[in-house]
Amino acid sequence: MLKHTYVSAERFILSREFFGMKLGLENITRFLETIGSPQNNYHTIHLAGTNGKGSTAAMLAGILRAQGYKAGLFTSPHLVSLRERIRVNGRCVPKPSVTAFVNRFRPELSRRKLSFFEVITAMGLYFFDRAGVDIAVVETGLGGRLDATNVLKPVVTITTDISRDHVEILGSGLRKIAREKAGIIKPGVPHITGILPEPAMAVISDRCHHFGSPCHQLHPGEFVVDLSRNTLDFSSNGWSISRLRPALYGGHQLRNAALAIKVASFLPRAGLKVSRSAVRRGLAQADWPGRFQVIKRRGKPSVVFDVCHNVGGVTAFVDAFKNRFPDCRAHLITGFVKRKEHQKMFDLLGTIADRFHLVPLATRRSVDLGEMCNNIDWRGVPITRYGSLRTAYRRVLKSCQDDDIIAVVGSHFLVGEFFDKLGLG
Template sequence: MFRQIEPALEALMKRKNQTYGIDLFRQCLEDMGNPQDSLSCIHIGGTNGKGSTTNYTRAILQESGYTVGTFTSPHLMVHNDRIRINNQNITDSDLLIYINVTEPFWDRYQLSMFEIDVLISFLYFLDQDVDYAIYEVGLGGRLDATNVIHPLISGITNIGLDHMNILGDTIEKIAAEKAGIIKPNTPLFTTESKSSCLEVFHQHAHCMQTEVHPIETPVPHRSGMAYHFEVLGDSYSIENQAIYQVANASLAINLVKALPQLAISTQTIQNAILNASWAGRFERVSEGVYVDGAHNEMGIEMLVRSMEMLPRPWIAVFTALKDKDYTLMINKLESVFDEVIITQFDFYRSESAENLAFGHHVTIIKNQYDAIDAGIKHRNHGTCVVTGSLYFISEARDYLKKKQYN
């Protein structure tokens, strides 16, 4: 039994995937009485935007007076922020309790850290009697540990070429993995528009005797730092948020509107999405300095679109993980930013600055904090964006918050 949270988290984070698939995890849940089956769940997958969509959905339901649990990954600041109720992290004391409750099952079922986190969330949400539990898919969908739930409704944001070494080397193969979250008689809503992906979704839905509801992403009207758009005939606005959040907010609104026996007013939804912030997603940490979790080509493209009204020069501080197609990401940054600073950080999956920069006209500053300092200095009165990896911006955000650049 662990008596303190630090050694407990250290042991938890050492748990790696030992098996491929979720069969053992299902057996573990069966042994524990299938706690997930007693939760009213919403399942959200996709390549980009699933965390933001989870947050918007949470905000709308919470604004309506419901108690809402959310499970997201990876954590941005502390491990606890993966498991939240009404946007408040699980406390260290509660997390320690559930680590000790689940620890006897870790070796018996060869559970990974992610599976343990999911298991803890089930038990915690059940004990706290949440009205809804929203689960963000970790990776893919079909074989993700969150895919043991039986949701009321599911959402898929979009499909892009990411994690191809695991999910497949074509957009259709990746779509099939993402479509694995489709459950019998559970409608799927999606903002994906590619016909090849929608065809895959419809095929899976047909097998599950359910329906796919494609959502056309609204074309927003921009006014200063606000975007105005319509969803289901009603007008909404978001402020000081990236343009890509329009699609995520639209999906969240459709999901909530489709939940049975709910009647939520347009004003309630507007209040919720206006005040919903999601750390690390086009987040302004100080004057002219942003962090954004873009970690694939699609994410970088949406980041660039969101910067159109920001002052130049534009300086990017970038790094990436080894398994990413970072060449395409850097090409995009080079084509629009005035300077791209390449760095690296201390993480076993992090790519070296030399490998990232090879063949590009960029500035190399290996130390991540020196790179951030340089980016902010070089921006003059323009804009510096720190991006490339959620793991990286977690550290960068903490550094910037402590330094409080002005």
């Protein structure tokens, strides 16, 4: 059989997108059984949620790493390379490991017609075992109940946030979306949630009660934030920590940090020691590119990147922008996929926009710019349409002064293309 190079192995994995999205567990469960169920050989933490799960996962992995554990982190989607989705102690899965996985298991992967996400999930769970991790923090891809990651035996499960997104798959009501997310809850395993809307929290609570799973919700009274300093005080579950300064910026990230701390405070019950000093160091060192990431260069405008791809994400971005850059407006380079609440998102972004610069995404899922230009009420904010991200950025940069702000916001495809092709980030 032909042996793969990394390039051809990556091409094989990406080609699995041909099989589309598969919601269901039988296929990946059977495959994992054939390779020894590697996901059962280390501790896991499983997260679901509409927004905030990637950031919360990155903070938790940072805390665990600061404690001295060898910590795996599985997230999606990626920005530039699929290797970003699988990390151990902050390092992406090595190219030789990707190549070895495909060379060893391609016949079985092909026979079972595993989808792209099933393949990348299986590879991550397998690599964590081979790397000898103590614990892996695993983020769902979509939903929870039928997500390919829902094959774990976690020590704790988490729901970060529930709002409207992917409604064509998960449903439009919060209760329906919550039922899908609640599918990761396991009998007897503690479940910890962020601050959820009441209808969603009711669904989560009912599911936990049914399975005898202790349910703990983060409450506003358990933490105090100082937005001007981006600091956090936390007091709950016998823990009290003051003046924490997470590396990730914004009020939404301070809430995510509070949730990560609450989860950490429960880990000793599962036999996983976590100190308060590890919490402080882990939050301060957490790295999560493309989440209100500000790049400053001498003699050039500041550039802000954020993958705010739904209404909740855009709300968090706008709030963070107004706090970081009070009374300022930005040149907004935007790109979105189809089937989003575009009008609501542009209404929010319009409160900080000097001008919208609209670009297509390098994916068939990109919104049609012509249709969007005709259908959106821009509320008086000027718009310019471009044929490519590169052209948009060059022209915007040329027109800006040193003290101007450029914001590149929207889909992961947009921010990823910028990092890959234009060199920042």
